[in-house]
Amino acid sequence: MRTRPLKVALLGCGVVGSEVARIMTTHAGDLAARIGAPVELAGVAVRRPAKVREGIPQELITTDAKGLVSRDDIDVVVEVIGGIEPARTLITTAFEHGASVVSANKALLAEDGATLYAAAEKHGRDLYFEAAVAGAIPLIRPLRESLAGDKVNRVLGIVNGTTNFILDKMDTSGAGYSEALDEATALGYAEADPTADVEAFDAAAKAAILAGIAFHTRVRLDDVYREGMTEVTAADFASAKQMGCTIKLLAICERAADGRSVTARVHPAMIPLSHPLASVREAYNAVFVEAEAAGRLMFYGPGAGGAPTASAVLGDLVAVCRNKLAEATGPGESVYTQLPVSSMGEVVTRYHISLDVADKPGVLAQVATVFAEHGVSIDTVRQTGKDGEASLVVVTHRAPDAALSGTVAALRKLDTVRGVASIMRVEGE
Amino acid sequence: MRTRPLKVALLGCGVVGSEVARIMTTHAGDLAARIGAPVELAGVAVRRPAKVREGIPQELITTDAKGLVSRDDIDVVVEVIGGIEPARTLITTAFEHGASVVSANKALLAEDGATLYAAAEKHGRDLYFEAAVAGAIPLIRPLRESLAGDKVNRVLGIVNGTTNFILDKMDTSGAGYSEALDEATALGYAEADPTADVEAFDAAAKAAILAGIAFHTRVRLDDVYREGMTEVTAADFASAKQMGCTIKLLAICERAADGRSVTARVHPAMIPLSHPLASVREAYNAVFVEAEAAGRLMFYGPGAGGAPTASAVLGDLVAVCRNKLAEATGPGESVYTQLPVSSMGEVVTRYHISLDVADKPGVLAQVATVFAEHGVSIDTVRQTGKDGEASLVVVTHRAPDAALSGTVAALRKLDTVRGVASIMRVEGE
Numbered sequence A, B: 001m002r003t004r005p006l007k008v009a010l011l012g013c014g015v016v017g018s019e020v021a022r023i024m025t026t027h028a029g030d031l032a033a034r035i036g037a038p039v040e041l042a043g044v045a046v047r048r049p050a051k052v053r054e055g056i057p058q059e060l061i062t063t064d065a066k067g068l069v070s071r072d073d074i075d076v077v078v079e080v081i082g083g084i085e086p087a088r089t090l091i092t093t094a095f096e097h098g099a100s101v102v103s104a105n106k107a108l109l110a111e112d113g114a115t116l117y118a119a120a121e122k123h124g125r126d127l128y129f130e131a132a133v134a135g136a137i138p139l140i141r142p143l144r145e146s147l148a149g150d151k152v153n154r155v156l157g158i159v160n161g162t163t164n165f166i167l168d169k170m171d172t173s174g175a176g177y178s179e180a181l182d183e184a185t186a187l188g189y190a191e192a193d194p195t196a197d198v199e200a201f202d203a204a205a206k207a208a209i210l211a212g213i214a215f216h217t218r219v220r221l222d223d224v225y226r227e228g229m230t231e232v233t234a235a236d237f238a239s240a241k242q243m244g245c246t247i248k249l250l251a252i253c254e255r256a257a258d259g260r261s262v263t264a265r266v267h268p269a270m271i272p273l274s275h276p277l278a279s280v281r282e283a284y285n286a287v288f289v290e291a292e293a294a295g296r297l298m299f300y301g302p303g304a305g306g307a308p309t310a311s312a313v314l315g316d317l318v319a320v321c322r323n324k325l326a327e328a329t330g331p332g333e334s335v336y337t338q339l340p341v342s343s344m345g346e347v348v349t350r351y352h353i354s355l356d357v358a359d360k361p362g363v364l365a366q367v368a369t370v371f372a373e374h375g376v377s378i379d380t381v382r383q384t385g386k387d388g389e390a391s392l393v394v395v396t397h398r399a400p401d402a403a404l405s406g407t408v409a410a411l412r413k414l415d416t417v418r419g420v421a422s423i424m425r426v427e428g429e
Helices: A015-026 A028-035 A065-069 A087-096 A106-122 A140-146 A161-173 A177-186 A201-215 A234-242 A306-325 A363-373 A401-413 B015-026 B028-035 B065-069 B087-096 B106-122 B140-146 B161-173 B177-186 B201-215 B234-242 B306-325 B363-373 B401-413
Strands: A006-011 A039-045 A076-079 A100-103 A152-158 A245-255 A262-272 A284-291 A295-302 A348-358 A378-386 A389-396 A417-426 B006-011 B039-045 B076-079 B100-103 B152-158 B245-255 B262-272 B284-291 B295-302 B348-358 B378-386 B389-396 B417-426
Touching (some): A006 A065, A006 A087, A006 A306, A015 A028, A015 A306, A028 A039, A028 A306, A087 A100, A100 A106, A100 A306, A106 A201, A140 B140, A140 B306, A152 A201, A161 A177, A161 A234, A161 A284, A201 A245, A201 A262, A234 A262, A234 A348, A234 A417, A348 A363, A363 A389, A401 A417, B006 B065, B006 B087, B006 B306, B015 B028, B015 B039, B039 B065, B065 B087, B076 B087, B076 B306, B087 B100, B087 B106, B100 B106, B100 B306, B140 B201, B161 B177, B161 B234, B201 B245, B201 B262, B234 B262, B348 B401, B363 B378, B363 B389, B363 B401, B401 B417
Parallel strands (some): A006 A039, A262 A417, B006 B039, B006 B076, B262 B417
Antiparallel strands (some): A152 A284, B152 B245, B152 B284, B348 B389, B378 B389
């Protein structure tokens, strides 16, 4: 074993960073044996240097992140500060000074992964980011490496623990969205400002990363169709139950049937209770991958939290250090298919639509005509009436999302349709 | 991209080998893009050269496997013939002649992995074997690489599809073992001689491989406690249901509580219906991994079959080819912890015991005394009587397996115990 240590600079020492530092110290012997050389924490860049950080010598703490990543003796930079800047500049600076980078930064990778990959490649260094998607669950490495000899056609997953916790609460307790969000906040599952989670920005970033890797093409955050889950109601869950379904916020990346394009989207959807994703409870994450030869695989585990995310960071750290010792690099960006990303309108899916309608003869015929005019075939209709009001629940067969949303727009214009109570896509069948 | 192709020799062209060859041909462009050089099938060693193999040029077929792996122009040897010899000699010969090896041979790796690893290391080549455990499910790579910065404490899995199919049939249809086995055979899930599956030799080999990698120590097939599932009865399933459990054939690899030893075992066990492994149906495989930082992860997918296994082989092929181009090697054998493997007697588990007893006063007291004398604490007892006969169902708290089996031996000697109807371990709680 090499005795000279590999030097690691840590950017950020919050929930994840402090766990990374702790494990590097407490498991130093194991890490050294697995890498083939000791690893040494050479510096920790933080914003608040005065804060006491147990187990981290004060002399390692610095507020000068730029200076830290510019040191020529640093072998690996671990970036767990998140956000676009200064993270991007710090990472590219690290590459320029000869370090490899392990990052957990989903937002930056989804926004501008290409810049990071290009800098890594230019300087012959590694960019690893298992922790950016689904916390501790090995997903990036299986997609980039285990399935490198296969053709992935679909990735379907629950990649945000906060929203899964909220939806699970709504499902099991009958709570409304606000009530379930309050509970998630009280238990620390939701942040004070939950926007990134509940409006699905977080899940959309992960979908972009997964789609890019799965289909070997470039997918940016802007390419991902995004719908949050703040408008899911207890009534939607009641409808889902009648269908034998539950509701999950899903990230779905698909190759088009003709193989010539891909799509990536994040939205709430009904999935059958028999689908393995339906039983993913609380803040857990799980991702289904469908590949041509492998068939259907599922990866399940804690999708967030300090220790699980640190586990993913440290797995990458070991890999990057091994590569460094071997003077090699792991897989870089793979975008050779150059498959374009289609818009949401081209996605083929099913709709579950609840309509409030006038309770008089001919309404169903009128509604059915609108579906037919848009080329949307109806799977089932359920009609209920009470107190002069009636409701229609229509579940469609698979059709392009544009045709389905066109149908809904036309339905809204019918005099006999008093309102569209809810629209939900149906997936996982 | 390098234009000179990497040359691959394929040993075996059965269910898996023919799929490997097919995908190498049909997806040649994708593989080349992902590797950075084309790969070329340079020879296929088979036993029956006259058999027509669609898509494989006849001039590539040879019966001289030894000659094929001795060619100095071969970059990678893919071994899918199985068994100990000639596979072992062919693999070590391949290393001697400069090739790296991708193998799906669980029996050989469990029996004598050390010899293969040593040969790979001596010649600076790669030994990859994702396909040896749980078919297409990425498991070896996540354990070797993704969790390389974590501490795995437990691996608990369903790693044999044939027996899971049989047990699932028994559970859902109430069928007996023979009937379920017949159905598995008719559907092609069980081989004409099902011994390797039903007596758990196959699962034991996989447990040895998983334990060695998870705990960074050497675990051989002989170190694995093994019990087949041919004696599981419909009555056992009925008992399991009363417990809120089902029965699965589990491979369990554990680090002892004091961290100083490990155990590996394969046997049928009751697991609670709420455990994710309980809902693994048909011939699917699933493996739970518990790690200190990552928490509980699960990997699920098809555990066997030509295409899924080929997917795993080709993922390894891509990795090994990339390493070859980079003049590097992936992770080798990691046995630095040198943790000893304890015997089954030291495993801490729970027993579910059904006893046929005399229906007279004092029997329960007598039985309870035997448990107490062996230091085994009873969790629940259920007593039922009919027609002068009575039965006792005892579920214990956790205790060393030696104490539990000592208890059972002592119970058999009691005059009032007419027979031990069944003994089953309870896991996954």
